[in-house]
Amino acid sequence: MELSALFLQTLETTLPVFAMVFIGLGLKRAGWIDRAFVSTASMLVFKATLPTLIFLSIIRADLxxxxxxxxxxxxxxxxxxxxxxxxxxxxxxxxxxARGVYVQGAFRGNCGIVGLALAAGMYGDYGLSAGGLLLGVVILTYNVFSVIALASYREGQHTDWRSILGHIATNPLILAVVAAVPVAAMGLPLPGWLMTSGDYFASLTLPLALICIGATLSLGEIRNSGRLAISASLMKMVTLPALATGAAWLVGFEGRELGVLFLFFASPTAAAAFVMTKAMGGNAALTATIIALTTLLASLTITIGAFGLSAAGLI
Known part of the structure; x- marks a missing residue:
């Protein structure tokens, strides 16, 4: 395949995802959606539609x-x-x-929405199922490490580790993975009407979540962002994806496995980082700026990275 055709194919995977993000930005600026909509829709995605999507993708997968x-x-x-x-x-x-906020913004990716959407766009059912399984690891590691980073630099406040572990154990995305794996392993059939209804419900996930991400972007905050936000954003979108993907290739991953790993490593900072920072008394404004900046950078860095790996025949 010629490089120009390969580049266009890469754009066909990445552009629909980021087009939805910018549609969300446009809808917010036009006043068609507001903060209340974003809050409600984000909660619906997190607690219901995304767990449904993960559950269905795993039970349909060839484990x-x-x-x-x-x-x-x-x-x-x-x-x-x-x-x-x-x-x-x-x-x-x-x-x-600012260290705790910086660390979380630099390593915590939005794999549940952006990474999963790109994996599905590039690899179809395999991307969804492999990404769904990876999300179990993502949710555990990201939440635990984020709490450690933020708690380490939170002065004069006590960290309730029991409560934090309880929230991790009851996370809807983790529960979806835990519930789906035995169903898939045993090959338990579900009624056709239930699967169809689940598909309708799960199909809301990606467009709704991507629109909400776009609606939370603040171009003003990005323009006013300082050195720390830019540094954390470059760490998240350039340095760490390059190092992690290179390490994956060196240990033997290739093809669609390497591709899914790259897409997850290269995802922009997760919106959940803002909620975590605010709850633990950190600099929420800095976190919001990092999220916005990495989301905007992602349309460029992920496209270039995926194209480069494809051109090199690695994915």
Missing amino acids: AATLNPALLGFFALATLGSFLFSWGWAILRVPRE
């Missing part, structure tokens, strides 16, 4: 082909490595009071 312990294990180790690398950099270059 013999999709369930890859090496892939899951590597992603967990790479996430730990990204967390430690960004924390080490923060110790050297970031003021103490």
Whole structure:
């Protein structure tokens, strides 16, 4: 395939995702949707439609082909490595009071929405099922590491680790993965009408979530962002994806496995980072700016990265 055709094929995968993000931005600026809509829709996605999408994608998957312990294990180790690398950099270059927010913004990707959408667009059912399984690792590692980073630099406040573990254990996305794996492993059939209704409901997930991400973008905050936001954004969108994807290739991952890993590594900072920062008394404004900036950068960095890996015959 010629490079121009390959580049167009890459754009066909990435542009629909980011087009929905910018549609959300346009709808918010036009006044057609507001904060109340974004809050309600985001909660609906998190608690209902995304867990449904994950559940259905896993039970339809061929676990013999999709369930890859090496892939899951590597992603967990790479996430730990990204967390430690960004924390080490923060110790050297970031003021103490901003380190926790910086670390979370630099390593915590929006895999549940952007990563999953891109994986589905590039690899279809395999992307959905493999991405759904990876989300179980994502949710556990991202939440635990984020709490550690933020709690380490939260002065004068007590961290309720029991409550935090309770929230992790009752996370709807984790529960969806836990419920789906035994159903898929045992091949339990579900009624056709239930599967069809589930498909209708799950189909709301990606467009609704991407529109909400766009509606939360603040171009004014991005223009006013300082050195820390730019540094964390470049760490998240350039440095860590390059290092993690390179490590994955070196240990033997290739093809669609490497592609899914890259898309998850290269996802912009998760919107959930803002909620976590605010709840733990961190600099929520800095977190919001990092989320906005990485989301805008993603349309460029992910497209270029996917094109480069495809052109090199790696994915």
